[in-house]
Amino acid sequence: MKKALTKSGLLVFLSALIIFAAGCSSKTEGSASEKKGNDTITIAWLPNESGQDLEEARTEIGKEIEAATGKKVKHKTTTDYIVAIEAIANGNADMAFLGAQGYIEAHNKNNKVLPVVVPSGESGTLTDAVYYSWLAVNKGDANEYKNGDKFSIDKIAGKKFSFVSTSSTSGFKVPSAGIVDYFSKKSNYKDLKAEDLQEGGKNKFFSEVLFGGSHQGSAVNLLTGKADVAAFCDTCVANYVKLSSGEANTPGAVYQVKQDAAEPFNTLPGKEFELISVTPVLNSPFVVNTKTLSADDQKKIHDVLISDKVTQNEKIFVPADSKFSGLFKMKSGKEHLVEVDDKFFDPIRKLSK
Incomplete structure (x- = not known):
């Protein structure tokens, strides 16, 4: 896979692999191993979705699963990526987003942790299931990251940079792979590796490296001046910012923090940032631990998540004109949760090779 920070090339490649993976998709299978015997299903959430502003959205998803399974849903919010990942891997959570x-x-x-569904793209299919x-840089600094009239990442070397977490796809894995691919073609960076981007300092690629802990945290690192450049994703900050100028998800687009933005943006109303690079990333899955959930519960969860009931729940799939802080935003009206399997995520695996 070409690890470039170009929107069009990567999207074409991802789309081809997504179409192939969709053809191989099958419903999550149950494990023959011992199942959890209690009547509670625990869902682990990453820091990005653990904020108070999304509590009602999390609760609504829990209600749908409770109605489908007859079991109580418990929400496990986190402040660290690894906590959520470990929870689903070691059986302390039965589901995770x-x-x-x-x-x-x-x-x-x-390997008993398997994906169930991902939100579709605007087409209603897996073909464009990307975010x-x-x-991004603070507004006013963007011209420094241009080569002629086009944006370039050449000038990010030596800057203070904020990632999200090393376990973040769009907040570390994808941007670090793109940075390495771009700079390793230059003689003075030919041996650059993703690990080299995790720590800043003298003789390092970045002068300083920060980790926001969440996409919101990485954006705040930028807007408060702690970082010159920051990596974060569109969907995780969508509830807090609005497009101020330019075309959405395009280099040169300027976004502004909303006047009524919730924490951690509540002290930054009106602050603006500009995009210098945009890369499509595969959508995030709901996953289950097939050892702790029975095959029957897995099927019920699968069936309710892809159902019209969930799609039409406006606290889960939020209408385009709604101000409700939800997880998924309707744009075309065709969006819904789509069945997916492990092969769908092979393009992200290839970034490590």
């Missing part, structure tokens, strides 16, 4: 990289790490720890990884 993870990024592609987080799922791969959990599956590598325990976007951004590299």
Whole structure:
């Protein structure tokens, strides 16, 4: 896979692999191993989805699963990616909503962790089931990252940079792979590796490296001046910012923090940032631990998540004109949760090769 920070090339490649993976998709199978015997299903959430502003959205998903399974749903919110990943891998959680990289790490720890569904793209299919990884700078600094009239990442070397977490797909895996691919073609960076981007300092690629812990945290690192450049994704900050100028998910687009933005943006209303690089990333899955959930519960969860009942629940799939802080936003009206299997995430695995 070409590890480039170009929107069009990667999207074409991802689309081809997604179409292939969709043809191989099958429903999550139950494990013959011992099943959990209690009447509670625990869902682990990454820090990005653990905020108070998304509590009602999490609760609504829990209600749908409770109605389908007859079991009580408990929500396990986290402040660290690894906590959510470990929870689903070691059986302390039965379900989780993870990024592609987080799922791969959990599956590598325990192959009984398998994906169930992902949100579709605007087409209502897996073909365009992507969101976007951004590299952003504060408004007013963007011209420094241009080569002529086009944006370039050449000038990020030596800057203070903020990632999300090393377990984040769009907040580390994809941007670090793109940075390495781009700079390793230059003679002075020919031996650059993703691990070299995790720590800043003298004779390092970045002068300083920060980890926001969440996409929101990485964006705040940028807006408060702690970082010159930051990686974070569009969907995780969508509830807090609005497009100010330019075309959405395109280099040169400017976003502004909403006046009524919730924490951690509540002290930053009106602050603006500009995109210098945009890369499509595979959508995030709901995953289950097939050892702790019975095959019957897995099927019930699968069936309710892809059902019209969930799709038409406006606290799960939020209408485009709604101000409700939800997980999924309707754009075309065709979006819904789509069945997926492990092969769907092979493009992200290839970034490590």
